Amino acid sequence: MDIAPTAVAQVARTARDHGLEAMVTTECHDLARTFPAGEFDLVSAQYFHTPYDLPRDVILRSAARALRPGGRLLVVDHGSIAPWSWNQDSDARFPSPDEVYAELGLPPSGWAVERAATPRREATGPDGLTAMVTDHVLLVRRVG
Incomplete structure (x- = not known):
């Protein structure tokens, strides 16, 4: 979606x-208005950042609720700003995987964190410039 x-x-x-x-x-x-019906094995939210007013935490909680038992929610966010980014705000803050997990408000008895990491990778910008960037990765599985 x-x-x-x-x-x-x-x-x-x-x-x-x-x-x-x-x-x-x-x-x-x-997703601020509708969410797909049904149960899913995987919901993946990749770089789900926006300058617009969007209830990200509500949307991610809806995604978690839509998982069937054994289903996974994968959230990959930016953890740093690339030099070519339109947003060079030095005060920009990126929630850590642990903060994203806390925002989900999932009961620990029903969920397992399979990965909470901040890997670095080399990225290539639109003009071929490369830079090391950080991603924030959270993978949770619905137990059951």
């Missing part, structure tokens, strides 16, 4: 090209 129809179409096309269309569901949603 994505708010951008172009992104949703690209995922659907890639799934079809690889013979996975029966295993991949794509939907366009403004």
Whole structure:
């Protein structure tokens, strides 16, 4: 799911090209208003940052509730600012994986943290410039 129809179409096309269309569901949603119906094995939120007023914590809690037992929620966030980023705010703050987990408010008896890490990687910007950046990764599994 994505708010951008172009992104949703690209995922659907890639799934079809690889013979996975029966295993991949794509939907366009403004998650501040609607969330897909059903239960899921995996919900992945990649770089879910926005300068707009969006209830990120509420959306991520909805994603966690939508997981079936054994399902996983993967949240990957920026942990640093790349030199080519449009946002060079020195006061920019990126929540740590532990802070994201705390924001979810999940009962410990029903959830297992499988990964909470801050890996560094080399990224390439639009003009070919490379830099080391940090990601924040949280992977939780619904127990049951």
